[in-house]
Amino acid sequence: MASTVLPILASPFIIFYLLSSFSTILVTAEDQGYAKSLDPKLLRLEKQQLTRFHFYWHDIVSGSNPTAVLVVPAPSNTSTAFGLVRMFDDPLTVGTNMSSGLIGRAQGFYASASQKDLELLMVMNFAFTDGKYNGSSITIQGRNPVFDKVRELPVIGGSGLFRFASGYAEIRTHTFDINTRDAVVEYNVSVLHY
Ligand SMILES: *[C@@H]1O[C@H](CO)[C@@H](O)[C@H](O)[C@H]1NC(C)=O
Ligand SMILES: *[C@@H]1O[C@H](CO)[C@@H](O)[C@H](O)[C@H]1NC(C)=O
Ligand SMILES: *[C@@H]1O[C@H](CO)[C@@H](O)[C@H](O)[C@H]1NC(C)=O
Numbered sequence: 001m002a003s004t005v006l007p008i009l010a011s012p013f014i015i016f017y018l019l020s021s022f023s024t025i026l027v028t029a030e031d032q033g034y035a036k037s038l039d040p041k042l043l044r045l046e047k048q049q050l051t052r053f054h055f056y057w058h059d060i061v062s063g064s065n066p067t068a069v070l071v072v073p074a075p076s077n078t079s080t081a082f083g084l085v086r087m088f089d090d091p092l093t094v095g096t097n098m099s100s101g102l103i104g105r106a107q108g109f110y111a112s113a114s115q116k117d118l119e120l121l122m123v124m125n126f127a128f129t130d131g132k133y134n135g136s137s138i139t140i141q142g143r144n145p146v147f148d149k150v151r152e153l154p155v156i157g158g159s160g161l162f163r164f165a166s167g168y169a170e171i172r173t174h175t176f177d178i179n180t181r182d183a184v185v186e187y188n189v190s191v192l193h194y
């Protein structure tokens with residue numbers, strides 16, 4: 001009985017407490033001159049748009065010019081390489097061939113984050129270098145169960161043309177060389193931005 005009644009009694013107080021402390025912070029911040037509320041139109045944030053990208057991500061771990069390097073080996077010999085961390089600066093191209101147009105690079109790391117299956121935590125920025133996107137970036141962080149046919153990774157932000165970005169990427173392994181462990185992955189990235 002008590003365990004069901006207590007949260008009900010407590011919740012309005014908690015909400016009141018949260019609201020009052022939140023508005024105190026806002027008022028104080030405005031008073032101190034380091035924060036103020038703005039009309040989004042001042043930043044020309046009027047028309048949200050949706051951009052869909054299609055490109056290929058090349059992860060080269062073999063040879064003398066790898067684009068992905070091991071920074072932390074798996075601490076124990078498990079089939080999922082749990083604990084492994086690899087840093088990458090991978091080319092992004094319009095086609096599957098590495099010499100098709102380069103549009104930017106994916107810079108970040110992936111870490112083997114599952115003890116049971118091969119699942120990666122992916123953290124990366126797409127640093128665009130082509131055309132109007134040159135200098136802008138999109139940030140991805142998500143879970144990549146690499147043996148699933150299609151994986152979905154959240155877009156969590158961006159810079160330049162992609163300020164306030166949100167969205168998702170759907171990815172599919174195009175080729176994976178079992179001997180070299182080099183991979184080419186197809187990316188479809190849908191991004192809402194202004
Ligand atoms: C890791 O485990 C596999 C399978 O049990 C075994 O074949 C291999 O020799 C082991 N490698 C090391 C470095 O212990
Ligand atoms: C990739 O493109 C290069 C240059 O256009 C070409 O020589 C090569 O055969 C292509 N590779 C594949 C696998 O299609
Ligand atoms: C991208 O921007 C950089 C820095 O402004 C510039 O040096 C470079 O030439 C640009 N690249 C392309 C392909 O426009």
Ligand SMILES: *[C@@H]1O[C@H](CO)[C@@H](O)[C@H](O)[C@H]1NC(C)=O
Binds near residue numbers: 187
């Ligand atoms: C990406 O989009 C293209 C075109 O719509 C589609 O053919 C392809 O299957 C999609 N790939 C993924 C991984 O979603």
